[in-house]
Amino acid sequence: MDARAGVRLLDPPRAPVIASEAQLRALLASLSGVDAAGAEARAAKLATRSIKTSSKRAALDMIISMIDLTTLEGADTPERVASLCDKARRPDARDASVPSVAAVCVYADLVGTARARLAGSTVAVAAVATAFPSGRASRRVKLLDVEDAVAAGADEIDMVIDRGAFLSGRLGEVFEEIVAVKEACQHAHLKVILETGELVTYDNVRRASWLAMLAGADFIKTSTGKVGVSATLPVALVLLEAVRDFAESTGRLVGVKVAGGIRSAKDAMRYLVVVNETAGSLWLSPTLFRFGASSLLNDVLMQRLRQVRGAYVRPQEFSAD
C-alpha cells in the first residue's frame, strides 16, 4: 500500500536553506497553481468513498488516536481541563480497548494542570501560543507566550502565522517569525496554523504551506476554529499535496492537522480517505495526521459502540467533556 499512494523519499534529505526574502518569494512563486474547481471536484469525489464493516471499525479507532482533544474557551477551568485529560487518556470509561487520543490542546496557562493530570500516559500536551487566535501581538510577546508554555511542560505548540504580513507580501517576516518560534519551542513539536479561512485562495494556502514547512514546521494546520471558515476537505487536499511534494523534494515528513468544524465520524472518515489517497498511508498515523476537535470524539465513540453492539446508544451515554 505504501508504494501505491506513497512518496519516494530522498536520501540524504536536502531541504533548501532560505537565505533571503527574494529567494523565498521566487520559490513560492514557482509552485504550481491550484485550479479551484478541479480541487473541489477531486475532494467531492473522494468524499463518495464508502468505508464499511471492519474498515470502518479500524478507521474509527484511527480517528480517536489522531484527535487533539481541545478546549479553548475563556471560561476554561482547571476542573474542566482535568476531566478532559481523563477522557483523553481513556475516552470510554467502560471500554479499555478504546485507544487514547493523541493530545490535549489548551491555552498556555492550563498546560501545568494538563501536564500533571496526564502524567504517565501517552497523551501529549499541546498549547496554543503566539497570541492565539489573532496573532496580533509583538514578536516579543509571542515568543514569551511560547516559552511559558514550553516551560510549563507543553510537548507541542500550536502557533498562528501573521496573516496580515502574508497577505500584504511580507513573506520574510512570516518566515522569520516561524523560525524564531521554532527555536523557542526547543524540543516541543511545532504546529503552524495557517488560518486558511483568512488566506481565502487555494494558491495562498499552498504557498503558506510551503513557507511554513521551509521555516521548520513539524505540522501545518488549517485553522484556529475561531473564524467563520475552518477546515474544509479541499483545503485539506491542498495541504496533503504540499506535505507529499515537500517530502519528495526534501526528504522531510511534515504532518497535517485539520481543525474546526469536524464534528461527525463520517466527516472525519472523509478526511482519512483524502489522506490515504493523497499523501498515502505513511500519513495515517498520529505522528503525521491530527484532528483538532472537541465534539468529534463523542460521535466517534457512539459510532464505535454501534459497531460493537449493533445498535445506536444515546448521546448522553458519554460525558460532555
Add this chain to the structure above:
Amino acid sequence: MGEELATSHLGALAYDPAPESAAIARLHESYGIFVDGAFTDPAQHAQLLTLNPATGSGLAHVAMGSASDVDLAVASARRAFDTTWSRMRGAERAKYLFRIARLIQERARELAVVETLDNGKPIRESRDIDVPLAAAHFFYYAGWADKLEHAGFGAHPRPLGVAGQIIPWNFPLLMAAWKLAPALAAGNTCVLKPAETTPLSALVLAEILQQAELPPGVVNIVTGDGTTGAALVEHAGVDKIAFTGSTEVGRVIQRRANAAGKRVSLELGGKGANIVFEDAPIDEMIEGIVDGIFFNQGHVCCAGSRLLVQENVADEVLRRLLRRVDQLRVGDPLDKNTDVGAINSAEQLAKITELVETGEAEGATRHTSSCALPSEGFWFAPTVFSQVSSTQRIAREEIFGPVLSVLTFRTPDEAVAKANDTTYGLACGVWSEKGSRTLWVAERLRAGVVWANTYNRFDPASPFGGVKESGFGREGGRHGLEAYLDE
C-alpha cells in the same frame, strides 16, 4: 480484542467491499420489443442474451428485432406523429418530458444498477453521472418544447416526422436521453435501437415511458444487432437518422440514409488530445488526464486518449501520472469504491489488446497499472504508453479503452499541429493557468469541444459534437434542436 484493535489502527486504511445490491435492478428473464406503448413479442421470436461483462454470465434475454419488427415500430411512430404528438401544444409535450425526467430521478438507483450490470461501468459513475445527466437532458429539453419558435430556426419550425435513433453501448441510458429528449421536445416521434450488448436500461426507460403515460407510439424501442439497425436506416417511413457510434458504421449509415433522402446526424469516433503546458495546475491536471482517459474504461468517443505534454515538464508529469494510475481501484463495477470497471465485451477487449500489442511492437514504452484483475469477465488494466510518435497506430486510431498515448511538444504551435494531426475532431483539453494562451490554442484546434482545465464535463445546455470524421450535427443545448426541426 483490545490488543488487536490497538495494532489494527496502525498502517493502511483498507476499503472493505462496499457493493451495491444487484437485486435492485429487478431484471426480468426476457424482454420483448416496445411498440405502440406496450411490450410485445418480436415477430420471429428470436432472442439475444445480454451479458454482465464483469462476470461473463448472462443477465437477460432480449428480442432480436427483425425488419418486420422495425416495420411495426415505424408504423406505430408514424401513427403517433400524425394523430397526437405533432399536433399537441409544446407546453403539453413539455409536461410529459418533465414527468419522464422526474421518474428517471425516482428510479435512479435501479437504473444505475441496471446500467452497471449491463455495461460494466463503475456504479459511482452510473449513479453520479449517467443517470443524473439523463434526467437533466429531459428537464432541459422540456423547457424548450413550448419555445421552439424562439430557438433561431425560423418563426414556425416544424418537426421532421419519425426519427430513427441508433445508440452505442458506452452510455446506454444517457445516449437514449440525448437522442429522445430533443426529438420529442421538437414534436418528432421515435424508433430507438439500443446497442446489441447494452439493451437493458432502455427497456427500463420504456417502463418509465409507460408510467409517464406517454401516448402510445411516440417512442418505440426495438432491440437487436447491426441488422436491426440497418433495417431502421433503410426503412422508407423514417425521416431522420441519428446515429452515435463508430466512424466505420457511421460512413455506411450516411451513404444509405442519404441515398434514401433522409436527414442524418452522426456522432462518431475521436482521438482527443489533452494538451498540457508547463504552467498547468499540476494536481488538478493529473486528475483531468485520468478522468479524460480512464472515465468509463476509456469507452468514450471524446476521451482524451492522446496526452500532449510540454517537453520540459514531461518527466515530472509522467511520474505523477503513473503514480496516480497505479492508485486506480479496478474491479467489481457494483462496488461503490471502484474507479475502473469492466470492458464492455469480448470483442472490444480483443480490439484493445490488438492495438496495445501494436504499440509495443512499434516501440512505444508501455506502463501498466499493477492492479489485480478479476479472473472472470472482460478486463484490461489501465495502461499508459510513453515515447509515442505521431505515426504509430496507438497515436492515430481510436482504441476505445483504458489506454493513453503520451507525446511531447515544445511550442504552442507544435502542440496545435500535433493535436490537429488526426482524422478526427471531437474534443480536446487545454491545461494552463494562462488564459490568453488557452484561448489562443482553443481558437486553432479543429474539434467540436474544447475543455479548459477540465475534461469530460457534460451539461445538457452545452452543445456536443464533432468535425471531420467525428461526425456532424450537435446534441445538447439550443443547437441540439436543429437536428430535429425543419425551418
